[in-house]
Amino acid sequence: MTKMKVNLTVNGQAHEVEAEPRQLLIHLLREDLNLTGPHIGCETSHCGACTIEMDGKSVKACTVFAAQAQGADITTIEGLSEPGTLNVLQESFREHHGLQCGYCTPGMITRAHRLLQENPTPTEEDVRFGMAGNLCRCTGYQNIVKSIMAAATELNSAKEAAE
Amino acid sequence: MNDLSPDRAERSAKLKGLGHSRKRVEDQRFTQGRGNYIDDMKMPDMLFGRWQLYRRHENA
Numbered sequence: 001m002t003k004m005k006v007n008l009t010v011n012g013q014a015h016e017v018e019a020e021p022r023q024l025l026i027h028l029l030r031e032d033l034n035l036t037g038p039h040i041g042c043e044t045s046h047c048g049a050c051t052i053e054m055d056g057k058s059v060k061a062c063t064v065f066a067a068q069a070q071g072a073d074i075t076t077i078e079g080l081s082e083p084g085t086l087n088v089l090q091e092s093f094r095e096h097h098g099l100q101c102g103y104c105t106p107g108m109i110t111r112a113h114r115l116l117q118e119n120p121t122p123t124e125e126d127v128r129f130g131m132a133g134n135l136c137r138c139t140g141y142q143n144i145v146k147s148i149m150a151a152a153t154e155l156n157s158a159k160e161a162a163e
Numbered sequence: 164m165n166d167l168s169p170d171r172a173e174r175s176a177k178l179k180g181l182g183h184s185r186k187r188v189e190d191q192r193f194t195q196g197r198g199n200y201i202d203d204m205k206m207p208d209m210l211f212g213r214w215q216l217y218r219r220h221e222n223a
Binding site: 095 | 190191194195199200202203205
């Protein structure tokens with residue numbers, strides 16, 4: 001199959017990748033760019049393990065063709081914090097045991113990151129609704145919700161202190 | 164947590180490490196997307212394959 005050129009920015013870095021028209025964005029990220037943070041859980045856009053941020057929106061990378069990412073600005077879990085450090089959300093997941101096996105975690109955190117941009121002061125219900133596209137088989141969601149609520153509180157108090 | 168339970172930090176200080184949850188070491192890499200699961204590994208000349216195995220008898 002003829003390959004097509006895809007130009008995209010991932011975590012602030014510009015890339016040009018050759019992709020088959022049928023290739024999914026998640027495979028481009030994981031196989032061509034070696035970004036294995038976003039996982040493949042179901043490959044049918046149910047589970048959200050492959051969640052990334054594309055042009056300011058949460059997107060399941062297994063629902064998007066690589067070619068559709070032409071010109072897109074993408075952030076993956078790898079781009080959310082400096083290597084070796086944890087951002088507020090990541091630290092909060094660690095602190096409140098928002099993960100067990102960790103497979104869904106990159107998707108959870110990437111989605112939660114966007115959710116808190118969309119709504120910096122969510123209620124528990126907002127969090128549950130906003131995270132509904134991400135499945136977790138370990139935690140029963142209680143601690144994930146707790147982690148995100150705690151991160152929101154911390155981010156807001158940091159913002160207040162800065163003002 | 165009910166109203167009777169003491170402040171978390173206060174309790175931790177008193178217990179000196181006993182009886183309360185600890186942060187997991189592995190969460191550091193899991194939360195950064197560096198879990199390195201089998202599907203994340205890449206070896207030179209690696210092939211992907213899938214086997215479908217069926218039992219000849221149920222519950223055998």
